[in-house]
Amino acid sequence: MARKEFSTLTEQMFYILLVLQKPHHGYEIMQQIDRMTLGRIKIGAGTLYTLLARFEDENFITRVEDDGRKKIYQISQEGQRILQLEIQRLQAMIHDYQKEMDV
């Protein structure tokens, strides 16, 4: 299920995992993504929390702090692995492009 669902990551999934290299809570994640992409990627709170719940289910992220109303998340080893796979996939795509276009 997890493999099929997260075999490739959407931009939003990618940036959430990227931002969670350091511990952050929900609102910080949104701000960090906005800052990191210079406003190119905007993620709605609904999408963010749906993804956080799914990532938690799949052990891509872990809760490092939970005071009931505010939870702080960080990427897990499994999350790092998924992120690396995505990086490799993107690099392979760029490599294929460069090879084909002689860039």
Added chain:
Amino acid sequence: MIYKVKLQTFQNIDYESMQQYFAVMAEKGWMIQYAGAFLLFKKQAPIHLQFYVETFFDRRNELEYFDVCAKSGWNLQYNNKKIRIFVSDARDEMLPLQTDDELLWDQIQRHVIGQNNVYVFILAMITFYIIFYWSQVPWIYSAFLPLFFFIGSTWVWYILRLLRKRRYLHHCRTHMKEYGQLYSSSYNAWRHLQKIGNILLYLNITYIVFILLALPYLSISLTSLFYTLLPIVILGLIGIGLIRFFKLYKKTVLLYLFCLCISLLAYLLTASSLMPLSYPDTPIYVKEPLLQAIDTRYQPLTKDVMYTSSYHTPIHANLIYYDVLAPYGTSQTASTIEIIYDQKVNDEEAIKLILQLTKNRNDVTHAYAADGSFIFSTGQEEGKKWNMDEAFLQDHYVILRKENRVYQIKIDSDEKDAAYYISQLQILFKENVA
């Protein structure tokens, strides 16, 4: 404070339509306060607002989520298990809460599939129950006609909703494949049809409320109503429990089969509990032809209990006990016992049966047989031979005996103006003859 109540005609797939609708209402000076079985709006100054409605969501981390939404400019206006309504007074277009259509589509699929199965299950249970009940006691079908209307129109309502939902899902699937975006739902003819369905539903609810309010004034016993509804409620609860326990949401066909099996089981259980002649050494039982009736030595007649058919098919005999309206001009309610039995039975057996039925009753003083003879617990005595005209004048329904054996017994009670009749239903008897 002034409030306005509106009919809730939206389904969960109408989240976009709801957003537009709530915004229009706010512009007119009505702010949404509640969205459940109906929509409640509160009067306020007209204002331009943006709404975001969520109907497919995960409830985990809800409080934190609401905080983050508020920081993003979306304030929670109303929230329950099925819907969340956020509002923003920003002039610029707000970033929606859901920014990934693919993810939202996944959420919709997770929530929509099997969502209505519990309702269908309950509806199917009631329908099957009534059909079986009706097949057992066909002559009281008229009492079930309003109920059939209720069940039928509820099915219509449900099917309309289901068709709309399926159509929406089909469009979404196509849009996701072709454009990578969700299908944007807007007001259309299907919703209009659904409105009619909803009106039917509300009429039904009104009807039920009316019946409940009228119950004290009707000759329907609350106890009998309770015992009629009890199995439906219990079976429904068991069914819901099983569905939740086994997570059968996605197995709709299995669910329907399960409904059918449970209903059949309920039918068999009900029928088997009403098989008094399965007791050994019953005099009537050992003689041929059999009289399919209640043996009061083992199962005394009880008021307000519906004694239904035996295990023999086609039905040879039936014993029904139910309240009927008293004869014209009296205010009391009478009760009726009807026996339908095999026409080949001889007089002696019929008299035995009548005696057996009456001997355990305390309120019996005397009885009349169809031919006018009196029947006491000690035996039968000759009485006046009535004809049909005389019987009519006497408020007695006497059915003349010809080649078919038809008995009627009236048992008067001292304490209350109750009467018990034993008679043959002509329509069924004809079937039996054929």
